Amino acid sequence: MTTNGNVSFWYAADGLPSPRPALAGDLDVDVAIVGAGYTGLWTAYYLAKADPSLRIAVLEARFAGFGASGRNGGWLANTITGGRAGYVRSHGRALVGDFQRMLNDTVDEVMSVAAAEGIEAHIVKGGELLVARNTAQLTRLEALAAEQATWPEDDAVRLSADETNARVRVAGALGGIHIPHCARIHPARLVQGLAQAVQRLGVVIHENTLVTEIRAGGRGKPATAVTERGTVRAAHVLRATEGFTANLASAHRDWLPMNSSLIVTEPLDAATWSGIGWEGCETLEDFAHAYVYLQRTHDGRIAIGGRGVPYRFGSRTDMDGATQPKTIKTLTGILHSMFPAADGARIEHAWSGVLGVPRDWKAAVNYDPATGLGFAGGYVGTGVTATNLAGSTLADLVLGRDTKATSMPWVNRTVRRWEPEPLRWIGVQAMYAMYHRADRQEAGGRATTSPLALLADKVSGRR
Ligand SMILES: Cc1cc2nc3c(=O)[nH]c(=O)nc-3n(C[C@H](O)[C@H](O)[C@H](O)COP(=O)(O)OP(=O)(O)OC[C@H]3O[C@@H](n4cnc5c(N)ncnc54)[C@H](O)[C@@H]3O)c2cc1C
Numbered sequence: 001m002t003t004n005g006n007v008s009f010w011y012a013a014d015g016l017p018s019p020r021p022a023l024a025g026d027l028d029v030d031v032a033i034v035g036a037g038y039t040g041l042w043t044a045y046y047l048a049k050a051d052p053s054l055r056i057a058v059l060e061a062r063f064a065g066f067g068a069s070g071r072n073g074g075w076l077a078n079t080i081t082g083g084r085a086g087y088v089r090s091h092g093r094a095l096v097g098d099f100q101r102m103l104n105d106t107v108d109e110v111m112s113v114a115a116a117e118g119i120e121a122h123i124v125k126g127g128e129l130l131v132a133r134n135t136a137q138l139t140r141l142e143a144l145a146a147e148q149a150t151w152p153e154d155d156a157v158r159l160s161a162d163e164t165n166a167r168v169r170v171a172g173a174l175g176g177i178h179i180p181h182c183a184r185i186h187p188a189r190l191v192q193g194l195a196q197a198v199q200r201l202g203v204v205i206h207e208n209t210l211v212t213e214i215r216a217g218g219r220g221k222p223a224t225a226v227t228e229r230g231t232v233r234a235a236h237v238l239r240a241t242e243g244f245t246a247n248l249a250s251a252h253r254d255w256l257p258m259n260s261s262l263i264v265t266e267p268l269d270a271a272t273w274s275g276i277g278w279e280g281c282e283t284l285e286d287f288a289h290a291y292v293y294l295q296r297t298h299d300g301r302i303a304i305g306g307r308g309v310p311y312r313f314g315s316r317t318d319m320d321g322a323t324q325p326k327t328i329k330t331l332t333g334i335l336h337s338m339f340p341a342a343d344g345a346r347i348e349h350a351w352s353g354v355l356g357v358p359r360d361w362k363a364a365v366n367y368d369p370a371t372g373l374g375f376a377g378g379y380v381g382t383g384v385t386a387t388n389l390a391g392s393t394l395a396d397l398v399l400g401r402d403t404k405a406t407s408m409p410w411v412n413r414t415v416r417r418w419e420p421e422p423l424r425w426i427g428v429q430a431m432y433a434m435y436h437r438a439d440r441q442e443a444g445g446r447a448t449t450s451p452l453a454l455l456a457d458k459v460s461g462r463r
Pocket residue numbers: 034035036037038039040059060061062063064065066067068069070071072073074075076077209210211212240241242243244245247248259260261262293305352353354355376377379380381382383384385386387
């Protein structure tokens with residue numbers, strides 16, 4: 001019997017963390033951070049490191065690591081959310097090259113903080129492996145390889161089918177790309193370890209404390225985070241609520257909450273693993289439009305994720321990680337088609353999480369000294385690394401530091417909001433119907449990218 005939900009598989013072995021005390025009434029601090037995922041906690045970490053005298057409170061609706069940070073696929077990758085092309089147009093090639101190098105370094109920064117803080121998050125830096133499994137996917141792989149050739153910062157290497165299979169034997173692999181700047185991690189162990197690290201630095205995390213409203217400060221007045229348990233007044237109030245942001249009335253249409261789901265097998269036996277290979281623990285992805293992402297876990301399972309029901313009407317978010325039976329079936333089918341040798345393996349756990357999607361699919365780190373309000377997020381499905389850089393950048397902005405990080409193109413961006421319902425729901429359903437249909441056409445032998453996928457990219461604002 002497959003466990004469905006319970007936040008995520010990543011808590012199955014270690015258990016959910018013991019609750020921390022909730023806010024006990026009104027409070028005055030220097031910095032209030034709303035949300036205790038990677039973004040909120042990294043921000044707190046770098047602020048507390050930079051200025052140990054700061055009084056920092058993190059306000060969390062459930063528990064630290066309840067959101068995407070405790071549920072994701074565990075790819076610590078160097079991706080620039082939303083791609084590089086748009087930023088090249090707006091900010092020029094040189095700055096985007098710097099941004100890429102900064103994200104490469106951020107992978108190592110997370111690894112080095114984890115080591116320094118004694119966080120055992122099963123981190124293995126085996127790079128990212130992208131695999132094409134039909135002719136249309138191979139055409140997209142070639143296009144990406146050609147684009148990568150103009151970005152030496154990425155250090156990507158084009159692999160033949162044999163070279164791809166030498167790393168991981170994926171059925172039907174026609175070729176691959178390997179990017180070295182990526183590590184496989186255990187997401188919940190990273191977020192739990194980070195929460196403990198910030199507490200050691202004197203930051204107070206108030207759990208079971210839902211923020212219902214964030215109000216601007218200014219002209220000598222502090223900013224405020226209003227909760228059901230009291231009001232927190234602070235010189236700086238920073239929102240780090242990602243896929244749950246739509247629940248705050250003032251930000252309801254800022255980021256679309258998109259769902260992503262994963263399943264994980266039981267541990268595979270040695271004979272199955274020797275057929276599959278994957279000794280390098282690369283993170284693995286295909287070139288489908290409704291793509292899947294995979295990791296080989298520390299204890300020898302395969303975790304595979306992809307879009308389930310992508311979006312619920314009215315931006316409704318979460319059911320403690322439960323996903324739809326249909327999604328479990330779809331992901332299981334893809335797993336078996338990629339790794340026929342694993343088709344006898346039991347699916348032990350399935351879960352889902354919610355990520356934040358801005359209208360232009362690009363993340364932002366914003367801070368306004370006039371109001372004391374800031375936020376970071378909108379990473380779509382690529383926040384495990386980006387949250388670290390976002391957190392340190394937000395800390396720089398709060399401290400009024402002019403650094404290389406604060407000059408990056410994602411800082412202080414304005415993005416238009418999503419359409420009101422029902423247009424939002426109809427648009428996202430149509431987009432994913434088109435992606436799935438395009439994938440079926442391509443798997444059925446279509447040699448070039450389906451025009452349906454190109455249309456979906458246009459409708460969604462992705463390109
Ligand atoms: C299934 C899935 C797989 C993913 N896989 C990957 C991957 O492999 N690699 C990758 O780079 N990215 C991945 N992502 C994205 C990545 O996990 C996120 O970008 C990242 O974790 C975002 O961190 P965060 O702290 O901004 O948000 P979250 O971790 O979602 O934290 C937000 C926190 O805010 C709290 N909160 C929300 N509203 C309020 C409120 N009003 N008051 C108080 N607290 C509030 C929530 O309870 C939550 O704890 C994935 C996401 C999902 C859902």
